[in-house]
Amino acid sequence: MSNLSATNQIINYIKENILSGNFKINSKLPSERKIAEQFNISRIPVRKAIEKLCDDGILMSVPYSSPIVKGFKKVDLFNDNEIYKNHNIQEFYVESLRARQFIESEATKLAVLNASDEEIERIRVAYLKSIAELDKVAKGLIKECSDADLKFHKEIIAASHNPLFYKYYEIIPKTIFSNQYFGFKYRTSLNDMIEHHDKIMEAFEKRDPILAYNAMYNHLEDVIQLFQSK
Incomplete structure (x- = not known):
């Protein structure tokens, strides 16, 4: 985050707090002054960030007052002529998770077959980090756990x-980012997520491609069901 411009840091900060529920829908955003003081910057990048989020429909400008939080109402990942442009965000995320389910289940199966010992060790380290970070979700620190889970x-x-499977993570980063946030936000129990990660790791230990495919498929199916129940 430190490599981003001050404006982009503020944009991410506001988005993350909306996604985590710290900034409630239809509530006022903290003042420009308060945000600027928190980041120890001038109010200019804060104002630019707010203007951008108002243009995107995430905030609503209010004359002589702080903007109102409107949230993520529609998908802004596509051109106006794309069929998904006006889809409800929940509906789109279910569809994007179905795509992830297909790709990542197959990728997990291939990884069990193709991964070197060094790659399995990196997976194991990332797995342990993701499990260790899960307790932070209960404290509202979704960003840390989201990063560990994505890794x-x-x-x-x-x-x-x-390379095609890896490239897709770069093609739809906003969708994956939000998948992680909402998946943590709506989860009522972390035990199921831990069990799924355990099962995925077990598949690597056993070098079992079928177990790997099913473990990842069921893991993402659980997230899909969270979305569809809302």
């Missing part, structure tokens, strides 16, 4: 030795 998935994708 676990990316190491598996890389170990598949299929």
Whole structure:
């Protein structure tokens, strides 16, 4: 995050707090002054970030007052002529998770077959980190756990030795980012997630491609069911 411009840091900060529920929908955003003081910067990048988020429909400008938080109402990943442009965000995420389910289940199977010992060790380290970070979700620290969980998935994708599978993470980063946030936000128990990660890791230890495919498939199916129940 430190490599980003001040404006982009503020944009990410506001988005993350909306996704985590710290900034409630239809509530006022903290003042420009308060945000600027928190980051020890001038109010100019804060104002630019707010203007951008208002243009995107995530915030609503209010004359002589802080903007109102509107949240993520529609998908902004596509051109106006794309069929998904006006889809409800929940509906789109279910569809994007189905795509992840297909790709990552197959990638996990390939990774079990193709991963070197060094790659399996990197997967194991990422797995242990993701489990260790899960207790932070209960404290509202979703960002830390989201990063650790994403690292676990990316190491598996890389170990598949299929460049097309790895490339898809770069093609739809906003979708994956939000998948992680909402998956943690709506989860009522972390035990199921731990069990799924355990099962995925077990498949690597046993070098069992069928177990690997099913473990990842069921893991993402659980997230899909979270979305569909809301």
